[in-house]
Amino acid sequence: MKVLTAAQMREADRLTTERYGVASLQLMENAGGAVAQFLEEEFSPLTGRGIVVLCGKGNNGGDGLVVARLLKQRGYAPRVLLFADPGEVHGDAAINLKRWQQEMDDLQVITTPSQWASARSSLQGAEVVVDALLGTGLRGPVEGLLASVITDLNALGSASPAGRARTWVVSVDTPSGLASDEGAGVRGPSGVVVQADFTVTFTAPKVGQLLSPHCSSCGTLLVREIGTPAELLENDPNLKLHWIEPHEFRLLPLVRKPEAHKGSYGHALIVAGSLGKSGAAVLAAGGALRSGAGLVTVATPLDVLPMVAAGMPEMMTAPLAATEAGTASLRNLDYNRFAEIARDKSVMAMGPGLSTHAETQQFIRQVVEKMDLPIILDADALNAFASESGKLTQRRASALALTPHPGEMARLLGCTTRDVQSRRMEVALEAAARWRAFVILKGFHTIVATPTGHAYVNTTGNPGMATGGTGDVLTGILAGLTAQYGVENWPAVLCLGVYLHGLAGDIAAEEFGQAPLIASDLIGAIPQAWAQILRERGSGL
Numbered sequence: 001m002k003v004l005t006a007a008q009m010r011e012a013d014r015l016t017t018e019r020y021g022v023a024s025l026q027l028m029e030n031a032g033g034a035v036a037q038f039l040e041e042e043f044s045p046l047t048g049r050g051i052v053v054l055c056g057k058g059n060n061g062g063d064g065l066v067v068a069r070l071l072k073q074r075g076y077a078p079r080v081l082l083f084a085d086p087g088e089v090h091g092d093a094a095i096n097l098k099r100w101q102q103e104m105d106d107l108q109v110i111t112t113p114s115q116w117a118s119a120r121s122s123l124q125g126a127e128v129v130v131d132a133l134l135g136t137g138l139r140g141p142v143e144g145l146l147a148s149v150i151t152d153l154n155a156l157g158s159a160s161p162a163g164r165a166r167t168w169v170v171s172v173d174t175p176s177g178l179a180s181d182e183g184a185g186v187r188g189p190s191g192v193v194v195q196a197d198f199t200v201t202f203t204a205p206k207v208g209q210l211l212s213p214h215c216s217s218c219g220t221l222l223v224r225e226i227g228t229p230a231e232l233l234e235n236d237p238n239l240k241l242h243w244i245e246p247h248e249f250r251l252l253p254l255v256r257k258p259e260a261h262k263g264s265y266g267h268a269l270i271v272a273g274s275l276g277k278s279g280a281a282v283l284a285a286g287g288a289l290r291s292g293a294g295l296v297t298v299a300t301p302l303d304v305l306p307m308v309a310a311g312m313p314e315m316m317t318a319p320l321a322a323t324e325a326g327t328a329s330l331r332n333l334d335y336n337r338f339a340e341i342a343r344d345k346s347v348m349a350m351g352p353g354l355s356t357h358a359e360t361q362q363f364i365r366q367v368v369e370k371m372d373l374p375i376i377l378d379a380d381a382l383n384a385f386a387s388e389s390g391k392l393t394q395r396r397a398s399a400l401a402l403t404p405h406p407g408e409m410a411r412l413l414g415c416t417t418r419d420v421q422s423r424r425m426e427v428a429l430e431a432a433a434r435w436r437a438f439v440i441l442k443g444f445h446t447i448v449a450t451p452t453g454h455a456y457v458n459t460t461g462n463p464g465m466a467t468g469g470t471g472d473v474l475t476g477i478l479a480g481l482t483a484q485y486g487v488e489n490w491p492a493v494l495c496l497g498v499y500l501h502g503l504a505g506d507i508a509a510e511e512f513g514q515a516p517l518i519a520s521d522l523i524g525a526i527p528q529a530w531a532q533i534l535r536e537r538g539s540g541l
Contacts (some may be wrong), residue, residue, distance in 0.1 A: 001223065001248070002233040003203045003457065006136045012203060012228050022227040025092045030057065032066020032096075034224035035130070035172055035200045039071070042198065043128055043168070045522025046076050047312040048128040054149065056133040056176070056450050057084030059511075062093025063172045066098050067082040072104050081108050081125075083133060083146060086416050113145060116152075128168050131194045134176035136206055139246050141191025143178045150192045171196040172319065174215045175205060177178075182212040193217045203228045205243045209302075210445055210457040211425055221459065223285040244448070244458040246537040249496040250486055254534055265294030266346035266393060266483025270476065271367070271381075273300035273308055273353045274360070275326025280353025280379070280472045282311030283519050287476025288349070290526040293483040294448040296476075299341050327357040346486070347374045349373055349479035352380030352472040365391060373485050374399035379408075386411040392435045399487040402436040402495060403475060411443060415423055429455055436481055438494055442471065442476075446502070448494050460502025464509045469519030474501045477526075 004012065016022045018517040040046055054159065055061035061082070068078045080100065081536050082089075086109065089097050101107060111201050123129060131153070133146055142150060156167050174180060199218040203226060223243075233239060242248060257264075268288045273281030281298050288296045289312070296315050300308045301322035309317045310338035318341045321329040332338045342348060348371060354360055364384040368375060375397045377385075382404050385392055389412040390401065402412075409427065410417045420427050420441075428441040428449035438451045448456040478497040485493045507528050508521040 001243045002204050002236070002239045003207055003243050004233075004239070005207050007204065008221045008239065009180075009203065012232060013495045015232055019230060019232075020227075023498060025095060025332065027227050028062050028092045028096065029066055030226035031063045031173070031202050031224075032471040033070060034202065034226060035063065035067045035170070036074075037395045038068040038198070038200050038222065038224070038270070039067075039128065039130075039170065040074070041264070046071075048078075050129055050378065051076060051078040051079050051130070052123055052126040053078050053130040054133050054153070055080060055082050055144070056135075057082075057088045057093070057136055058137065059091070059093050060090070060135030060172055060176075060470050061516065062091075062096045063135075064130055065093065065096040065448040067130055067132065067172065069096070069103065078130075079105075079108070079117075079122065080106065081110055081122075082494070083110050085111055087204045100145040101318070104412055105438060107537045109485065111145070112147060118143060118147060119139065120152055122152070122282060126167055128170060129153060130170050131176050131196060132196070135173050136180040138179060140464060141194075142265050143191070146176070147192050150194050154192070158200045162507050168198070169194065169219075171199040171218070172197075173201050174209060174223065175199055175319040178208050178214055178217055179212060180206045180208045182208045182214070184487040195219075198222065200224055210459065212311060215445065224310065225299040230420040237242070242452045242454065242456045244456050244460075244495045244499045246457065246499075246533055249492040249499075250537065251489060252492055252496060254530075254537065263293035265292055267295040267297065267344065268293045268476075268479040268483040268485075269299060269342055269348045269373075270352075271299045271320075271328070271348065271350040271477060272472070273298070273304050274328065275303050275322075276302070276305040276359070277353030277355065278304040279469065281308045283472040283523070284349060284476035284479070285312055285315040286520070287473040287501075287522040287526075288480035289476075290523050291457070291477040291480035291497070291530075292482035295483075296480070297341075297345070299338075301326055321358055323353070323359050325357050327355040328363050329357050330363045330366070332363060339370075342371060344374060345373060347376065347479050349475050350377040351378040352475055356380055356383050368397075368400075369395050370393070372396040372398075374401075374490075376401045376403065376475060376478050376482065376483055378403045378471060382408045382412060382469070387414045389413065389431075390436060399490060400435070401440060401490075402437055403440040403442060403471065403473065403478070403480065405442045409511055424454060425449075429453060438490065440494060442474070442496060446498050448491070449500055450491055456491070456498075458495070458498045458502055460499055461505050462502075462509050462514055464512075464514030464517035465502070465505040465522070467518060470501075470505070470522060473496070473519050473522045477501050500526065500529050500533065504531060
């Protein structure tokens, strides 16, 4: 799904009206209807719940007025607080304000701090607060009265006094105060932001909702169609930022044909492990097998091969000559030993647990230079190119993917982790172009950057995955999927892998909790995650 800036969203709305004849007033009606429907579905039964709708003077407030009117028409009892003089409300928002006043005659106007102090207590009994104060057109920090309102709303949403139901906050289009364009080369205003439990945005996600340092303020982000034809965005070559969801890998055949056999789904080679780090190899192999590779071979130093082989009976193993430290030796390149191991493999994933032993790092660099298989690099295979990432372009393989976390990316680029985190999108895209490779920059909202300038943002996953070994599982998943689907449509394959990995983490966290989560729990949850993706994408595909 395409991701838009505020200007791109305005242009999409304009074209929807001019080219497709959908009036802007109808778009507002559809937007309010989408939020009202969400409230009915999420908070059923809605009857008897205290509902307060906070409206600003702009179009976002107009959306909120539609929400309130539709809820009232359906038999509920929302209260509307307008934070503007009615005479300051214009355009479609003014039309919906007039409709509310004529049909419902229930409006509390708040324009001063004292008026807000008097009205604030009315929120105490609200179970649902609809935030329609400020929309995607915000250009500066929120100040004055609205800043106080947002601060008080956040305090209300985070508090859970004994004996009182919690207050849920639902933002219309975007949390008030969140800069729409922050995170893609734009620095957002520093100010208060509504901390929503849910955000119902329209047509497409906005950049700030995925990349801003404040994007967690969206809570659960939902996208609802309000009348803009999908082809208007999908056919625009200038829109290169995507949100990863099942539509992004719609062309991949996720359901197997009856006549398939293990040879139909490729053979993944995973080069991993060393003395003391045999588990990394097992986790990567588990990710590859559970994600559907027909065959998986783990090449690992002879010293740890028995431990690796015992970790999962479904994998195959190949011995690597070892250094005295029990790591992969440079001698594996003699007499085409490693080339023989790699023969007839579909993809090579390299790095988990290999160690930073000097000879092993040299072995890694030479393998990357000489192999013509699709290559996925992670962990110690990335460390082999620390501060000399230019050597990544000195390779035979045309298909290369790197999976660094921010610290590994900083070592590759010779900068600080803070530098990477402050410009995640730009750093990932610049590196992908420079290395002619796919870069999967891990972390909160993992980014998949392509050499052609496209970027995909993933929002599955949770903090419980911040534990050793989860990255090894991702490497295995990416290798397993690449073995099956090849690299012809590699962006979709990599997006599927990142999405599947995060979704498995979410499913595992629901069962075990976030703090107790361990990497092998992700592997166990992959079947459920795969089944959920099939449901989301539609059966029979």
